[in-house]
Amino acid sequence: MENNLxxxxxxxxxxxxxxxxxxxxxxxxxxxxDQILKEIDQTLQVRDKGKFLRLIEELKIIS
Known part of the structure; x- marks a missing residue:
């Protein structure tokens, strides 16, 4: 019984x-x-303006 308790x-x-x-x-x-910031760094290196703008908007929403 004690075991059940x-x-x-x-x-x-x-x-x-x-x-x-x-x-x-x-x-x-x-x-x-942190993930978004790393992705932003990558988009800057490859000059992907569209992805950069999307990530910035997502960062604004969650901040």
Whole structure:
């Protein structure tokens, strides 16, 4: 019986869940911004104006 109690679901703290979600969202956003900045550097090297403008717009939206 004691073994079953150890495997019982634990109550979820809503604040902890929200905080974890916020941290994950921030990490994903930062990762995407870094990706966009690297892509912008590449587009500048190859002089791809269309892709550059699209990436700049995407960066504005997520910033």
């Amino acid at each position: 150890l495997n019982a679901p634990q109550p979820v703290n809503v604040m902890d869940s929200l905080f974890a979600e916020m941290v994950l969202d921030k990490a994903l956003l930062d990762f995407r911004k």
